[in-house]
Amino acid sequence: MDFLRPACWSEALEAKANHPDATPVAGGTDVMVELNFDHRRPETLLDLTRIEQLREWSRTERDGVASVRIGAGVPYSRLIDELGTSLPGLAMASRTVGSPQIRNRGTLGGNLASASPAGDGHPPLLASNAEIELESVRGSRTIPIGEFFTGVKRTAMAPDELVAAVHVPVSTGPQQFSKIGTRNAMVIAVCTFAIALWPDRRGVGTGLGSAAPTPRPATEAEAFLAAALTDADQWDDPRPLPDSITERFGELVAHAAAPIDDVRGTAGYRTHALRVLARRTLSWAWDEYRGDTEFSGRQRCA
Amino acid sequence: MRLKLNVNGRDMTADDVWEGESLLYVLRERLGLPGSKNACEQGECGSCTVYLDRVPVCACLVAAGQAQDREVGTVEGLADEEELAPVQRAFIDEGAVQCGFCTPGLLVAADDLVNRVPDPSDAEIREALAGNLCRCTGYEKIMAAVRTAAERNAGTGISESTGGDRE
Numbered sequence: 001m002d003f004l005r006p007a008c009w010s011e012a013l014e015a016k017a018n019h020p021d022a023t024p025v026a027g028g029t030d031v032m033v034e035l036n037f038d039h040r041r042p043e044t045l046l047d048l049t050r051i052e053q054l055r056e057w058s059r060t061e062r063d064g065v066a067s068v069r070i071g072a073g074v075p076y077s078r079l080i081d082e083l084g085t086s087l088p089g090l091a092m093a094s095r096t097v098g099s100p101q102i103r104n105r106g107t108l109g110g111n112l113a114s115a116s117p118a119g120d121g122h123p124p125l126l127a128s129n130a131e132i133e134l135e136s137v138r139g140s141r142t143i144p145i146g147e148f149f150t151g152v153k154r155t156a157m158a159p160d161e162l163v164a165a166v167h168v169p170v171s172t173g174p175q176q177f178s179k180i181g182t183r184n185a186m187v188i189a190v191c192t193f194a195i196a197l198w199p200d201r202r203g204v205g206t207g208l209g210s211a212a213p214t215p216r217p218a219t220e221a222e223a224f225l226a227a228a229l230t231d232a233d234q235w236d237d238p239r240p241l242p243d244s245i246t247e248r249f250g251e252l253v254a255h256a257a258a259p260i261d262d263v264r265g266t267a268g269y270r271t272h273a274l275r276v277l278a279r280r281t282l283s284w285a286w287d288e289y290r291g292d293t294e295f296s297g298r299q300r301c302a
Numbered sequence: 303m304r305l306k307l308n309v310n311g312r313d314m315t316a317d318d319v320w321e322g323e324s325l326l327y328v329l330r331e332r333l334g335l336p337g338s339k340n341a342c343e344q345g346e347c348g349s350c351t352v353y354l355d356r357v358p359v360c361a362c363l364v365a366a367g368q369a370q371d372r373e374v375g376t377v378e379g380l381a382d383e384e385e386l387a388p389v390q391r392a393f394i395d396e397g398a399v400q401c402g403f404c405t406p407g408l409l410v411a412a413d414d415l416v417n418r419v420p421d422p423s424d425a426e427i428r429e430a431l432a433g434n435l436c437r438c439t440g441y442e443k444i445m446a447a448v449r450t451a452a453e454r455n456a457g458t459g460i461s462e463s464t465g466g467d468r469e
Contacts, residue, residue: 003303003321003367025365029345032363035322036343045321049368099433100411101360102345185432186346 002044009053009135012162015046017137020159022046026054026073027105029098030114048073048162054109057083059170062131066170069133072109072163076121079108087168089124089175089194096120096179099186109163112148115155115214122149122215123194123207124177128168135164142167149214173197174288176281179209180265180273190265193253193277195285202230210264211257211274218256221278225249238290246279253278307369309333310379316366325369326350326361329376337377337406348434351407352376358414360433377406380413388458389413392451393444400438408434408444416452424449 004022006012016022022044025031034040048054054073061067068086070079076094080103084091097103097120111121112132122145130145134157148156157163175196181187192209204222209215228245229235259270305316305328316332324343329335329352339349343362350361353375361374380387389412392398399405408431415422415430422430427448436444 001321003365005367005370025368028363028365028368032324032365033344035365036324036362041322045365045367047365047368098345099348100430101348101351101358101433102363104357105359105363185429 001042004044004046005050006046006048007050009051009164012046012048012051013135013137013160016162017160019044019046024048024110024113024162026107026110027075027102029102029106030110030116048109054107054164059086060167062167062169067167068170070108070166070168072112072165073107076103076106076108086170087124087128087175088171089127089177089196090121090168092175092177093120093124093179093192093194096177096181096184096187096189096192102186108166112166113155113157113163115149115153117152117213117215118189118192118210119215120179120189120192120209123192123209124175124196125166125168126207126215126217127175127194127196127205128171129205130169131167132163133165133167134158134161136160136162140164146217149216152213171196172200174285174292176285178277178281180277188264191257191259191270191273191277193274193281195278195281197285197289199235199289202226202235204229206253206256206278208253208257208274211259211270213258216256218253218278221249221252221256224252225282238286240290241282241286246282249282250275250279303367305366305370307372307374309335309374310376319366321365321367323366324362325352325354325364325366325374328366328369329361329374335376335378339403339406341403345433346435347404347407348411348431349404349407351410351434353410353414358411375410377409380409387413388454389416389448389451392447392454396443396447396450398439398443398447400436404434404436404438408436412444412448412451416448416455420452420456422448422452 004015006015023042024046026048054071057070060069076097079094080091108121111119125145131142132148133142177194179192180190189210191211194207196205204226206218206222254271254275257274259267261267303319305319341347341349345360345363352361389409
């Protein structure tokens with residue numbers, strides 16, 4: 001086995017171009033498990049932990065939208081500590097990942113490239129319409145998260161590409177994340193749900209995890225809720241949501257799922273749970289929105 | 303490959319390291335430091351917890367090559383020549399050790415907590431130890447030991463993390 005240890009990003013891209021079969025390894029929380037159990041014997045490991053630039057995040061603006069550009073190598077523990085205010089949904093999801101030891105090592109870039117249907121980082125990124133910045137020696141491109149996952153553990157990445165960064169719009173309203181599992185720590189999700197309210201553009205974002213071959217948004221549910229809130233003038237004058245709205249939202253989220261039976265749960269349970277999570281997270285987010293609006297007399301500005 | 307790293311404040315070299323092996327294997331089988339325990343090999347149990355550049359990680363999930371030129375702190379480095387570390391003393395005093403297998407990992411995780419958080423709440427202790435499984439104690443004595451270590455730390459004013467370079 002070869003172990004490539006590029007010291008900088010251009011060296012890493014060079015290495016990936018010369019060894020397209022190389023397995024990139026950052027936090028090792030997936031790759032090392034496969035190696036330890038002899039499930040995989042890649043000919044080449046490409047260590048990305050020496051590349052300082054991957055461990056940085058910065059504030060940017062994309063098409064007039066305030067965003068955070070998160071280097072692919074930023075570990076979950078730092079997403080929680082440093083970005084909880086700007087990206088609350090992503091921070092909440094990060095808190096549910098593994099254990100402190102795992103969060104100290106695991107990275108958002110690794111989560112994306114592994115593309116597990118159960119990846120905890122994916123639903124909040126979907127709910128925020130995040131974009132993935134991919135790079136190779138041929139150049140750089142940015143694709144919407146909705147086009148990134150192409151199948152179970154499959155992505156739109158070319159063999160010579162690496163994840164450089166993730167661009168996530170800064171929250172403009174409440175965000176929530178909920179995960180079903182047998183305990184709080186060390187759980188691979190039975191299913192997850194993320195919701196984000198975007199009062200600035202009168203929009204709603206969602207993301208479902210462990211609910212289909214790929215993480216996916218519940219687009220019908222998003223459109224329904226956004227329209228319902230606008231029709232009832234709820235954005236400017238938020239009142240308690242009628243049960244008919246939360247119920248219908250939950251139903252549409254459940255409809256968006258295409259789960260399977262596996263060791264962690266049945267498809268039927270997952271569909272039911274998603275409906276509950278959708279209603280619940282919407283209530284939490286809506287309570288927060290009403291509270292903020294009441295308190296400040298205007299919409300919260302993150 | 304040849305691997306050079308600093309363990310518990312000392313520069314060490316391991317030869318003929320296979321590229322796919324873990325830092326845990328290097329520590330236990332090549333450097334004679336069997337304190338970090340090998341159990342699940344998938345980051346679930348925390349019994350291999352070590353400091354890597356002063357941050358607690360599962361040594362089983364660190365590729366050997368990733369530890370090149372890094373600072374590693376193991377349970378063997380917690381005590382100095384004279385004295386046990388506060389968490390070690392507290393684990394003994396509170397009877398927080400039964401079979402002992404999970405203890406090294408718990409000690410490193412607890413050492414990190416009490417050096418990072420001056421007066422941890424029970425919720426913070428539970429969260430900090432969520433990645434370390436113990437199948438004997440039921441955790442109550444472990445909780446008591448971490449509370450005791452934190453109190454004693456507060457008494458001595460130690461607050462800097464000492465992971466990896468206690469010399």
